[in-house]
Structures are given as C-alpha cells and as structure tokens.
Amino acid sequence: xxxxxxxxxxxxxxxxxxxxxxxxxxxxxxxxxxxxxxxxxxxxxxxxxxxxxxxxxxxxxxxxxxxxxxxxxxxxxxxxxxxxxxxxxxxxxxxxxxxxxxxxxxxxxxxxxxxxxxxxxxxxxxxxxxxxxxxxxxxxxxxxxxxxxxxxxxxxxxxxxxxxxxxxxxxxxxxxxxxxxxxxxxxxxxxxxxxxxxxxxxxxxxxxxxxxxxxxxxxxxxxxxxxxxxxxxxxxxxxxxxxxxxxxxxxxxxxxxxxxxxxxxxxxxxxxxxxxxxxxxxxxxxxxxxxxxxxxxxxxxxxxxxxxxxxxxxxxxxxxxxxxxxxxxxxxxxxxxxxxxxxxxxxxxxxxxxxxxxxxxxxxxxxxxxxxxxxxxxxxxxxxxxxxxxxxxxxxxxxxxxxxxxxxxxxxxxxxxxxxxxxxxxxxxxxxxxxxxxxxxxxxxxxxxxxxxxxxxxxxxxxxxxxxxxxxxxxxxxxxxxxxxxxxxxxxxxxxxxxxxxxxxxxxxxxxxxxxxxxxxxxxxxxxxxxxxxxxxxxxxxxxxxxxxxxxxxxxxxxxxxxxxx
Ligand code: DMJ
Numbered sequence: 160x161x162x163x164x165x166x167x168x169x170x171x172x173x174x175x176x177x178x179x180x181x182x183x184x185x186x187x188x189x190x191x192x193x194x195x196x197x198x199x200x201x202x203x204x205x206x207x208x209x210x211x212x213x214x215x216x217x218x219x220x221x222x223x224x225x226x227x228x229x230x231x232x233x234x235x236x237x238x239x240x241x242x243x244x245x246x247x248x249x250x251x252x253x254x255x256x257x258x259x260x261x262x263x264x265x266x267x268x269x270x271x272x273x274x275x276x277x278x279x280x281x282x283x284x285x286x287x288x289x290x291x292x293x294x295x296x297x298x299x300x301x302x303x304x305x306x307x308x309x310x311x312x313x314x315x316x317x318x319x320x321x322x323x324x325x326x327x328x329x330x331x332x333x334x335x336x337x338x339x340x341x342x343x344x345x346x347x348x349x350x351x352x353x354x355x356x357x358x359x360x361x362x363x364x365x366x367x368x369x370x371x372x373x374x375x376x377x378x379x380x381x382x383x384x385x386x387x388x389x390x391x392x393x394x395x396x397x398x399x400x401x402x403x404x405x406x407x408x409x410x411x412x413x414x415x416x417x418x419x420x421x422x423x424x425x426x427x428x429x430x431x432x433x434x435x436x437x438x439x440x441x442x443x444x445x446x447x448x449x450x451x452x453x454x455x456x457x458x459x460x461x462x463x464x465x466x467x468x469x470x471x472x473x474x475x476x477x478x479x480x481x482x483x484x485x486x487x488x489x490x491x492x493x494x495x496x497x498x499x500x501x502x503x504x505x506x507x508x509x510x511x512x513x514x515x516x517x518x519x520x521x522x523x524x525x526x527x528x529x530x531x532x533x534x535x536x537x538x539x540x541x542x543x544x545x546x547x548x549x550x551x552x553x554x555x556x557x558x559x560x561x562x563x564x565x566x567x568x569x570x571x572x573x574x575x576x577x578x579x580x581x582x583x584x585x586x587x588x589x590x591x592x593x594x595x596x597x598x599x600x601x602x603x604x605x606x607x608x609x610x611x612x613x614x615x616x617x618x619x620x621x622x623x624x625x626x627x628x629x630x631x632x633x634x635x636x637x638x639x640x641x642x643x644x645x646x647x648x649x650x651x652x653x654x655x656x657x658x659x660x661x662x663x664x665x666x667x668x669x670x671x672x673x674x675x676x677x678x679x680x681x682x683x684x685x686x687x688x689x690x691x692x693x694x695x696x697x698x699x700x701x702x703x704x705x706x707x708x709x710x711x712x713x714x715x716x717x718x719x720x721x722x723x724x725x
Contacts, residue, residue, distance in 0.1 A: 270316070424443075589708050
C-alpha cells in the first residue's frame, strides 16, 4: 500500500519538476531580458565546478586548522589559531557553556560533511578519533537542545551512513566498527533524560550537567524551540535501539507545548517555564526561539509518518500565515509591499517588533519542504537583499529603519540552507548566483589566519575569534551541495532529510514502523496535505518562464526599498 507520505512527496516532486523544468524556466529566446534577468542567467559548467572546488577549499581550511590547532577542544579560534573549550571559570557564560562541553564538538559535528565531500578516508579517521577519545562523562552543564542537534544528530547520522549497505559515499566503515557511534549516542541521550525526569510539566529543563543531571537551582525558562525540537533525533534513536523512552519524552514535550498554544490565535510564545507551564515569552515569530519547533513537526512527520505531527504542522503553518504575514497576498502577482513575516503578540497577532532575525532565513527552507515554493521564493528574496546590503546577514535587521539592530554574524547557515533547498526545488540558476555571492562574501569578509571567523559588526566588518561548529556542519555543507549537483545526496534527494543542524538522515521504511506505535500514537482524524502548489508551466506567465524565480518588478521593488543594487 502506498502511504500518504509517499504520495505527498511524489506529488511535491512532480509539481516542482513541472514548474521548473529547464524548458519552463530558461527559454531565453522568447523574451527580451532586462539587466537583472541577464545578470542572474545560467552559470557555466566551468564556473559551477570552480565554485564547488572553492567551497571544498573553504571547508578544508576550517577543518584542517581545527584539527591542527584546536582538536581535541570543542571549537577553533580562527584568529589566534588555538582551541576553545567550556568556560569552567565562569559557569554563567552560557553563550559558550550551553554548547561547548569538552567533547570535540567541531569534529563530531563535521562527520557527515566529510562523507558528503567524498572524503571516506578522513571520515573513517575522524570516526576513529571520536570513538577512541571522546567521552560524555564530563562535568559540563550544556543545553539539551544544542547537544541534541549538534552531537546526538551527528552521531546518529554518521552511524547510519556507515550502516548503509549501498555505500553511496564510498567505504565509510572502519574495519572494526561494531556500532560504537550508536552506543555513544545512546550514552549521551541517557544523560539528557534527567531534564525530563525532574520536570513537573513534561517539558524538558533546558540544561543538564552531563554527569550530575539537572543542576540544583538552575533556570527553568526554556525557549520553545529548545523544548520542542528533540523529536527527530530522539525518535531515530528510539527506533535504532528499540527503546521508546526517548521518542515518548520528546513527543510528550511537543504535546505539552501544543496544548499551551493560545486559545484565540493558536500561536505559541517563544519561552516557557518548565515548572509552571506558563509562557515567559509571548513573542511569536518564525525565528529565534521557535524556528526548529515548526521545522521538526514537519520533519518528524516526513521521517516517522505520524499524522499527528503533520496536523500540528499544518495548523501552525496556517496561523503563522494568518497572523505573522504582512504584505501583498501573493508572492509573484498583485500589488503591495513585499511579503514579510513579523514577530507578533501570541495573544492577538499584533505586531510586536520591527526587526527580523537571521535565523528566520531558514523559514524559506521549511516552506520548500511544505510544498509552498512560491512563498519560499519571496521569503528568501528578502534575506538575499539584506545579504547583498551588508555582504552577510546581521543577527537582527530592523525592517522599519532599514538598518541592523544586532550587528554580529556568526557564520550562520540558515540563508545558505534555504538557497540550496530552493535550487533543488526550482533548478533556477538565480540560486547558484546567490550561492556565489555567499561564497565570495565568506572568503572576503570572514576568512582569518587559520579559519573563518564570526563577524562582530556588519557595520565595520570587525571579526571575533570564534568559528562555531555549524560552519563546517551546515554552512559549508549546504554550499557544497548547492554546487555539487551530482552529489549522492542530490541524486537521491527523496531518500534523505536534513536535521536542523544539517545532518543527513535516511528516509527509510524501518523508521516508519514500530511495535509501540499503536500505544503511543492513538489514531487521529484523517489529515490531508495542504499548501502544495499545483502550478505548472502552463499557468506561469511569460515573465516567469525566464531567468528569475521572483518577477523582476518585485525583485526591483525590494532592492529599491532596502537601497541595494542587485
Ligand atoms: C544551528 O545550530 C542550527 O542550524 C540551529 O537550528 C539554529 N542555530 C544554529 C545555526 O544558526
């Protein structure tokens, strides 16, 4: 029997292919092209290969330097060429201590990028180093969410890549391998469980000490994404080791959050107290604090096939559109301001801030996955214009004053990620140009003595001595995959899904069946897919048959409003 999910994915695939086949998109002889359309026309094969090579070099400059100057520490300091671990002297330094735990974070986070780059030898070497040298029995207090997405996701992904009998990335298996990465994943996840055990509501405490559990008197406020973005990794682990406790804990947390949504609007806030279940942040948006909660509802459904997750995603996506979206009703037709998703009050949908943040750039990728490609094109175009204005994305951009509110750029991947996913969905060379701009900026603005550095301020492009692990695990990976059109991940895109940290997981039947399903997941009402574009070549007007995914009048509108020349 064909499952609803397979039908859904096939449907999206066919819809996308029919909108943007090369005959549809690039018939350059039938229309006089304007300057912008000409500029974003096709990229030559030689140029694409150069971009792929340069991206690979970017990765290895960061990775080799990490191995030379920083390993076994967690992160590379790319300016002073040394390593960085937890700030044990200052436990309240959560900017560092939430993420770094003395477990060679950058190496673990980079594992599947090595496989995707085709470097099976270095992958095996790295796996060996991780197994021989990393222990999670550490007196480190870390954020469960960060350790889950960066470490647990990476270990599961690497283990599953090793186990793949088809070996699409070559021989990744060390001769002696006997599931050690899965054992490490299981050990790590068991250290997260006290976060749930000590909670009165079922929402996880935000931080655990890897040795001692939840520290006495530790903070009980968590962001919604922190509490509600565990299901993908926890679900995969449960299914691999046959222990439902992880999946149950993550699913229960999602259900608790879901029940806390506002009864009038259906919106969730951005922070909640895990002891009282009361919202302590009532800002609702698609960026920081909530982003991966939405993402994981959809991704959990794609992986495991439970209609409950899809129903939650659909309802939440619809209230996001209802309350947060401003601007003209359709991305590529009609009049009005360029569409924008603003931060609102969860109680009434009133606009709460005049800034958007750089994490929101990932939302276009979620829209692609949901089949809402036209909307994704618009969402992405806004962030591209901001990127062009500064060369990178400021952490917060004030759309009213047209200036940054928070100036730093820590090499985040979200904009690269949605650029890659939009290229996969549309095959429009516009996105290769965007990728080239990203690569050029990263090399011109962030390359330091021995790695790539955080931009401290987009106003003067001063640098900070930090290269976060997601630079190698996500930013470089998505950029490489954008240019490496023949990568096994791209040739088999229906077989893989990315976690929120960019780790690839297989879409496989064994992840969609389990003996505990019937008890854990009572039947819910039939859910029907929504938001899947049914457009095809025939209904795309002439201008769209040429270079640009967003009509040039709209691209011009947004570039003029932001004062940027495209
Ligand atoms: C990464 O750890 C992940 O992409 C996460 O979903 C959001 N934050 C960072 C990158 O910005």
